[in-house]
Amino acid sequence: MNTTPFIRPCTVIWLLLIALTGVTYLVGQAGVSGMAIVGFVLITTLFKSQMVVDHFMGLKHVRPFWRALLFAYLLLVCGMIGVAYYISL
Amino acid sequence: MDTLAQHDNDSLPGDFAIWIFIFAELLVFGVFFLAYAFSRANNVELFNESQMQLDRIAGAANTLVLITSSYFVVRAVAAIRTGNSTRCVHWLLAAIAMGGVFLVIKLFEFGDKFSAGISLSTNTFFMFYLSLTFFHFMHVILGMVILAAVLFKARSGGYSAQEHTGVETGASYWHMVDLVWLILFPLVYVIH
């Protein structure tokens, strides 16, 4: 049996997640702040987490409800964090 | 015919019971994250100042470690889906080892903070920092215990290409531990 079609996207995702973590780290090192930066980091985070949900957890292949539920959760958490940062400006 | 990619299944991977647990955990972490964010809104200066004292390199390194560990678990699941127990065990071992690396890095970080006299009662930021990271730390340990249990069963040939719910159960939990850290790291270590 051939597992490549399953693994290859996950490998790509893995490398992508590593790259994006590097970007997040660099943003932190740069010491920049402001809503645009916060928004950028949060959207990156949302994207990264959804990648884990879709490909690592494999929810892309099950009933869409579960994927939607987790996306709603991530959107809510990241969104509310954004709101909290927005009101503190 | 590629049966692996499709995972021909409507239901969640692994045992549904673990998903109830995962959802409960996500709920707790979610509330904890928002509590952090909104407390920060009332104490921006204190949070920003204290955040400077964190070791961002350790945080980022641990993110990479967990992502990689998660990826290894994906490989373990893929291996058992083809019925390859040996390979599954190897990938699980690698994933657990990465979990161990995470713990070691984290312990150095904690040691650093404790020797600087920082505790849960230092200030609100460090209360959150220590609570969240310690709570997560314990989840990493629990996840490793679960993966180890799966590993032992896999080693004794307890799983097959047809029946490997246990592997998927452990994997799902481990990905949750990773998922939570993916939010925790930027929130506590990076954005200000």
Added chain:
Amino acid sequence: MSETFTKSMARNIYLGGSVFFILLFLALSFDTLGALPKRDNRHNITPQVALGKKVWEENNCLGCHTLLGEGAYFAPELGNVYTRFGGSKEAIMGFIASRPVDGIPGRRSMPQFNLSNEELEAVAEFLKYTSEINTANWPPNIQG
């Protein structure tokens, strides 16, 4: 394929989850024990305070009053009574000693406990010690 949901996994969640949160609770409790000396006013615990706590307990004061918000809700909060009485132990002692034996017609009244002077002083000292515990600014105001 139908959903997998096994009893053994449910049991594992129950056992694992319980152990996990018991350990977490013990860890937090351990930290609390380390943090208490700075908050609980233990350096002011004298033999007199110890006697006061004993008098407090053996007359079941908590059966009507609250102390730091715990007890019965029939009579005033006493965690801050020392402050409320103007920082006067004599006022507390006088109040307790002067309760009428037969009560006050139609109204709530504290029983007459016939405490000795030593016991009265000890209770007042105990309440003073209690008022100096760091309670995160509770109660919200002097009325308790």
Added chain:
Amino acid sequence: MQYSSQAVAKPYFIAAIGLFVGQILFGLILGAQYVIGDFLFPEIPFNVARMVHTNLLIVWLLFGFMGAAYYLVPEEAERELYSPKLAIALFWIFLVAGALTIVGYLAVPYATLAAVTGNDLLPTMGREFLEQPTITKIGIVVVALAFLFNIGMTIISGRKTVVNIVLLTGLTGLAVLFLFAFYNPVNLVLDKMFWWWVVHLWVEGVWELIMAAILAFVLIRLTGVDREVIEKWLYVIIAMALITGIIGTGHHYYWIGTPEYWQWWGSIFSALEPIPFFMMTVFAFNVVNRRRKEHPNKAATLWALGCAVMAFLGAGVWGFLHTLAPVNFYTHGSQITAAHGHMAFYGAYVLVVITMISYAWPHLQHNAPAANGRAQLLEMWSFWLMTISMVFITLFLTGAGILQVYLQRVSDTPLPFMVVQDKIALFYWMRLYAGLAFFIGLCLYVYSFFAKGKESLASS
């Protein structure tokens, strides 16, 4: 009744109901003292009446739990009780010790009781709910251990069902955590901190295991739904109860001198405590709706469903109302707490014991699956009367609490405690009337045991 040794449950249930009546009588005295301050003063001061009220509650619930265990454990384990004689002996020991303690409360001043029972040797008295003389506490431990031995031996050598195992875990936890009642340091903060290990970890921890196990047993019998399904959900529900409830202890550590991080830990976890209760409600209704047989004991089904709903309302919703630290800062130690306490205990624990009695009594007394139709009808009436009365007691206390909190703690010109009490007296009057209605419901409940009916629902 499948096993003759199950009959030992009978005296336990009778004692439980008898003490329940006593508890409510003293509740009425307390309710009257709230509005007529000198009622029965100085013969029965408020603190004595309250002590009797709360201690009777605990003792009769323990009688109920033990009776429930003696009834359900043999049936689940599929064998006779290890020692029915021990169970009967323990019954009398516990009853006499309990009665002597209550007589002690009422007959002599509390300080005298403390002196007579040697409180000096190991001071444990005078703390809320743990007012029992030290010697009574030791008696409780001995009875609990002997009881656990009896139940444990039965379970170990019989069929090990989930219901039995969970019940045994809960009862063991109950006994072990009670040991913290013997720890009473002079340091008030430490005293309070570990006092909650008994009180909170009982009612929001191990008692929930007992409750869930009893409910699961009754639902299996009443509905005929597959045991596997019920046991699976039993595990999930109690897992959630412990996951939220253990750290939820933190909601008692806000203002007693413990560090302030408990305000976060306690708020977050206790805010999730309604979840297991909600799951229990949904689950109970689901199981009843999917029942595979029509059990003739309709009353027991009503008590079971009522238990799930009222536990959710009382423990879940009313608990949540004041569990968040910023809210609790104002409501801590007010009538809001009393409102929550009343409905939570009634919903979760009073009703679960009555559910068990309602299910078991026809077997014990008539050797039939259900009481006659008239008796069941009376039982159902008493359910509604007591439950609705309790809802009103809770609502009136909540009203009193909201006013109290506002006048005494929130307003710009806070008023002294006693002034506020006078201003909210109307709510206390209404609470007293609701209490009287509750008592009528209880009388009806007791009467239902003696009600004769020509036709039995079982045969119809």
